[in-house]
Amino acid sequence: xxxxxQPHSVSESPGKTVTISCTGSSGSIASNYVQWYQQRPGSAPxxxxxxxxxxxxxxxxxxxxxxxxxxxxxxxxxxGLKTEDEADYYCQSYDSSDRWVFGGGTKLTxx
Amino acid sequence: xxQVVESGGGLVQPGGSLRLCCAASGFTFSKYAMSxxxxxxxxxxxxxxxxxxxxxxxxxxxxxxGRFTLSRxxxxxxxxxxxxxxxxxxxxxxxxxxxxxxxxxxxxxxGQGTMVTVSS
Numbered sequence: 001x002x003x004x005x006q007p008h009s010v011s012e013s014p015g016k017t018v019t020i021s022c023t024g025s026s027g028s029i030a031s032n033y034v035q036w037y038q039q040r041p042g043s044a045p046x047x048x049x050x051x052x053x054x055x056x057x058x059x060x061x062x063x064x065x066x067x068x069x070x071x072x073x074x075x076x077x078x079x080g081l082k083t084e085d086e087a088d089y090y091c092q093s094y095d096s097s098d099r100w101v102f103g104g105g106t107k108l109t110x111x
Numbered sequence: 112x113x114q115v116v117e118s119g120g121g122l123v124q125p126g127g128s129l130r131l132c133c134a135a136s137g138f139t140f141s142k143y144a145m146s147x148x149x150x151x152x153x154x155x156x157x158x159x160x161x162x163x164x165x166x167x168x169x170x171x172x173x174x175x176x177g178r179f180t181l182s183r184x185x186x187x188x189x190x191x192x193x194x195x196x197x198x199x200x201x202x203x204x205x206x207x208x209x210x211x212x213x214x215x216x217x218x219x220x221x222g223q224g225t226m227v228t229v230s231s
Binding site for chain 1: 146148155156157158161170172206211214215217218219221222223224
């Protein structure tokens with residue numbers, strides 16, 4: 001079964017840049033789009049990146065997404081970190097067996 | 112305002128059934144695929160089920176296949192997940208999610224979720 005692997009946690013200081021990775025277990029991660037969702041404590045997830053690198057309206061351009069085929073991974077980069085960015089982040093992609101797959105989530109701490 | 116609102120959660124005994132529904136508003140419901148995603152306490156997100164815009168095709172995670180069914184009413188703008196033979200591991204917050212288009216398109220709008228607790 002296709003799986004997405006994320007680091008359990010990352011931390012960085014306000015104003016800095018952080019990158020969260022999402023690695024596909026098999027096949028090519030570039031075969032299907034990757035999405036990123038932010039979930040603040042006690043709240044429902046919201047979309048921060050869709051179709052690899054697209055930002056929904058209202059998401060600041062401090063958030064960016066990319067794909068690296070050589071490492072079969074996707075990345076979410078957040079620049080100019082703010083304390084409000086502290087949240088869990090999940091990557092997601094569509095599997096060839098007609099199911100959606102989420103990564104295990106990465107807890108971002110801004111300290 | 113585009114929104115989806117879940118209802119129907121609660122406490123149910125193992126082996127029991129529960130029906131979750133999601134009321135959609137602010138968009139043309141019949142044009143979009145919909146899904147359910149759940150989150151067990153302290154755990155990550157798990158996709159549960161999805162349905163095409165017409166309701167003609169449904170998809171399920173292996174963990175719920177054969178126990179859950181998904182349907183939609185495009186006249187009432189409602190999505191419903193029928194959950195049978197519930198197990199303790201089905202305990203989770205269940206989120207209704209709107210797709211951006213077809214079943215393979217990304218999710219864009221999430222509901223606030225409804226809690227399902229399976230316990231004796």
